[in-house]
Amino acid sequence: MDPLEYLKNRLEPEQFEKIRAIDNPELHEFLAKYIDLLNPAKVFVCTDSKEDEDYVRRKAIEYGEEKPLAMEGHTVHYDGYYDQARDKARTKILVPKGVEVPFVNTMDREEGLREIHEIMKDIAKGKELFVCFFVLGPKNSIFTIPAVQLTDSAYVAHSEFILYRKGYEEFKRLGREAKFLKFVHSAGELDERKTSKNIDKRRIYIDLEGETVYSANTQYGGNTIGLKKLAFRLTIRRAVQEGWLSEHMFLMRVNGPNGRKTYFTGAYPSMCGKTSTAMIPWENIVGDDLTFIVDMKGEARGANVEKGVFGIIQGVNPEDDPIIWQVLHSPNEIIFSNVLVKDGKPYWNDMGIPIPDEGENHSGKWWKGKKDAEGNEIPPSHKNARFTVSLEAFPNADLEALEAPCGVRIGGMIFGGRDKDTWPPVREAFDWAHGVVTMGAALESETTAATLGKEGVRTFNPMAILDFLSVHIGDYLRNYLEFEKKLRIKPKIFAVNYFLRDENGNWLNHKLDKAVWLKWMELRVHGDVDAIKTPVGYIPKYEDLKKLFKEVLNKDYSREDYEKQFTIRVPEFLAKIERIEKIYRDVGNIPEELFKILEGEKQRLLEAREKYGDYISPFQFE
Ligand SMILES: Nc1nc2c(ncn2[C@@H]2O[C@H](COP(=O)(O)OP(=O)(O)O)[C@@H](O)[C@H]2O)c(=O)[nH]1
Numbered sequence: 001m002d003p004l005e006y007l008k009n010r011l012e013p014e015q016f017e018k019i020r021a022i023d024n025p026e027l028h029e030f031l032a033k034y035i036d037l038l039n040p041a042k043v044f045v046c047t048d049s050k051e052d053e054d055y056v057r058r059k060a061i062e063y064g065e066e067k068p069l070a071m072e073g074h075t076v077h078y079d080g081y082y083d084q085a086r087d088k089a090r091t092k093i094l095v096p097k098g099v100e101v102p103f104v105n106t107m108d109r110e111e112g113l114r115e116i117h118e119i120m121k122d123i124a125k126g127k128e129l130f131v132c133f134f135v136l137g138p139k140n141s142i143f144t145i146p147a148v149q150l151t152d153s154a155y156v157a158h159s160e161f162i163l164y165r166k167g168y169e170e171f172k173r174l175g176r177e178a179k180f181l182k183f184v185h186s187a188g189e190l191d192e193r194k195t196s197k198n199i200d201k202r203r204i205y206i207d208l209e210g211e212t213v214y215s216a217n218t219q220y221g222g223n224t225i226g227l228k229k230l231a232f233r234l235t236i237r238r239a240v241q242e243g244w245l246s247e248h249m250f251l252m253r254v255n256g257p258n259g260r261k262t263y264f265t266g267a268y269p270s271m272c273g274k275t276s277t278a279m280i281p282w283e284n285i286v287g288d289d290l291t292f293i294v295d296m297k298g299e300a301r302g303a304n305v306e307k308g309v310f311g312i313i314q315g316v317n318p319e320d321d322p323i324i325w326q327v328l329h330s331p332n333e334i335i336f337s338n339v340l341v342k343d344g345k346p347y348w349n350d351m352g353i354p355i356p357d358e359g360e361n362h363s364g365k366w367w368k369g370k371k372d373a374e375g376n377e378i379p380p381s382h383k384n385a386r387f388t389v390s391l392e393a394f395p396n397a398d399l400e401a402l403e404a405p406c407g408v409r410i411g412g413m414i415f416g417g418r419d420k421d422t423w424p425p426v427r428e429a430f431d432w433a434h435g436v437v438t439m440g441a442a443l444e445s446e447t448t449a450a451t452l453g454k455e456g457v458r459t460f461n462p463m464a465i466l467d468f469l470s471v472h473i474g475d476y477l478r479n480y481l482e483f484e485k486k487l488r489i490k491p492k493i494f495a496v497n498y499f500l501r502d503e504n505g506n507w508l509n510h511k512l513d514k515a516v517w518l519k520w521m522e523l524r525v526h527g528d529v530d531a532i533k534t535p536v537g538y539i540p541k542y543e544d545l546k547k548l549f550k551e552v553l554n555k556d557y558s559r560e561d562y563e564k565q566f567t568i569r570v571p572e573f574l575a576k577i578e579r580i581e582k583i584y585r586d587v588g589n590i591p592e593e594l595f596k597i598l599e600g601e602k603q604r605l606l607e608a609r610e611k612y613g614d615y616i617s618p619f620q621f622e
């Protein structure tokens with residue numbers, strides 16, 4: 001049957017008219033196919049109107065996926081106890097025969113499509129299906145990518161309204177021109193707590209060729225919010241094919257001397273500090289997770305893919321995160337997920353104030369000391385518990401930069417991860433290629449609760465993107481190295497490490513020290529301070545940091561702290577190079593330049609070791 005004809009018969013007239021207003025046969029076909037497959041009792045089509053958004057918000061509560069909290073605009077949502085993080089094992093890239101994507105799970109495309117279509121048959125039976133339109137990046141700009149989401153979860157649709165720019169009018173405007181991404185989600189059968197029941201049939205399948213992502217029997221945002229980490233797999237591929245960058249990066253403004261504004265991006269794996277860095281009170285946030293970077297007249301211009309924050313709540317406390325704290329305690333539209341609730345108020349781990357001994361959390365009724373089926377004590381909130389809120393709620397958001405159709409010029413790009421023993425807190429690359437290879441491509445980080453599985457395992461995670469890398473790493477890196485050639489003004493590349501520890505496992509830095517590293521990097525972008533040349537890049541001079549610690553944090557920064565933090569740890573660096581080189585040798589199809597750069601770094605380290613020994617004080621290099 002003709003898709004429009006089918007939709008006309010299947011939808012209520014009011015809903016059908018909204019679809020008919022978009023002149024795009026590919027969209028009609030897609031909608032007809034999946035409405036038929038999922039077989040919901042009812043379909044609601046969201047336009048950009050306030051009424052439609054209100055409808056979704058109301059339904060999230062009516063269907064029990066969210067519960068209102070005491071403060072206006074606040075709700076709580078729970079994911080199933082075993083559905084609290086990204087499921088890497090059951091996330092697969094569907095590849096046509098002959099295509100190789102190392103490091104991530106792949107599956108034959110035909111077979112994967114068959115399986116997921118079987119799982120999704122009649123999966124939304126008896127439920128309401130929401131059809132939502134959004135765009136990635138600012139509207140009507142070089143960055144814009146339209147996307148359509150089908151979901152039977154009002155919570156997922158509601159989250160997307162908070163996190164993304166509305167796209168119904170864009171679809172209407174673009175008509176047949178719209179080259180859109182497609183997301184099909186169903187939470188599947190729900191239990192009495194309204195959480196996905198059939199976790200064994202949880203699947204996240206990414207069809208690159210059809211630019212479609214299927215997600216079934218899960219609710220956790222990282223697995224379900226189509227425009228976030230699911231779209232990311234698709235945009236990385238587009239970027240590599242088209243010669244731009246789609247990155248797992250925050251985007252922020254660092255305020256330099258005399259009102260100077262410098263924009264930075266930062267790529268750290270999930271739970272390694274993107275949101276907390278972009279939220280530093282005296283700087284300005286543009287985005288905290290995903291950035292598109294394009295070349296425009298020889299400049300690298302960046303834009304936030306999103307317009308909201310799906311942030312980790314654990315550890316948010318009034319002292320270190322005053323702005324987030326304030327936002328979370330004001331009547332903004334916020335979805336709290338997997339937190340402890342008592343008398344209508346949300347609580348979370350390490351929030352810096354006393355919290356109740358009982359209430360409701362992601363395990364149901366909760367009391368202090370409660371154990372799960374595996375005998376593990378259940379904390380008040382899940383480690384990966386989150387808050388979802390629009391950037392408009394933040395007094396430190398740079399909303400002008402957020403909506404700028406040409407994005408903002410990027411002055412610096414930062415890479416970082418959880419590294420207890422190798423990288424110093426901050427350093428600068430010698431040049432683009434050195435940074436891309438030794439800081440981006442060589443990134444390793446300890447695993448966290450953002451993904452299911454063991455925590456604290458040092459893992460190769462180039463550009464903090466490995467979980468999402470939908471193309472061959474060699475092609476991805478080649479694109480990165482090539483990108484430089486399009487640039488007249490090149491961003492400086494930096495590496496940070498907030499997670500250095502001493503022999504006893506104590507952190508070597510305070511959470512707010514990153515504010516100082518940012519100011520130093522800002523000065524470096526403009527050549528305002530000198531730096532010390534080491535075998536692994538430039539590091540700050542003690543005097544400059546001492547001054548900045550005083551100015552920024554009103555702290556006295558001791559020579560001892562500096563020396564401990566910035567000691568060049570030659571054996572650790574060498575071991576790392578060896579690990580990284582082996583990984584790239586084994587995988588094949590890697591640009592030769594990468595090996596040359598790693599070899600250069602190794603030689604410089606060996607020479608330095610000859611002269612100064614294994615652990616070299618930064619003062620030695622001055
Ligand atoms: N020790 C330490 N922990 C940090 C630091 N910055 C952030 N964290 C913690 O790391 C976790 C994840 O941070 P977040 O910024 O949300 O990471 P994202 O997922 O990359 O956005 C939170 O629990 C933070 O409290 C830091 O400088 N030092």
Ligand SMILES: C=C(OP(=O)(O)O)C(=O)O
Nearest residue numbers: 086222269270271289450
């Ligand atoms: C949504 C996620 O993002 P991040 O932890 O990077 O904020 C995730 O990893 O599931």
Ligand SMILES: [Mn+2]
Nearest residue numbers: 274275311312
């Ligand atoms: Mn984050």
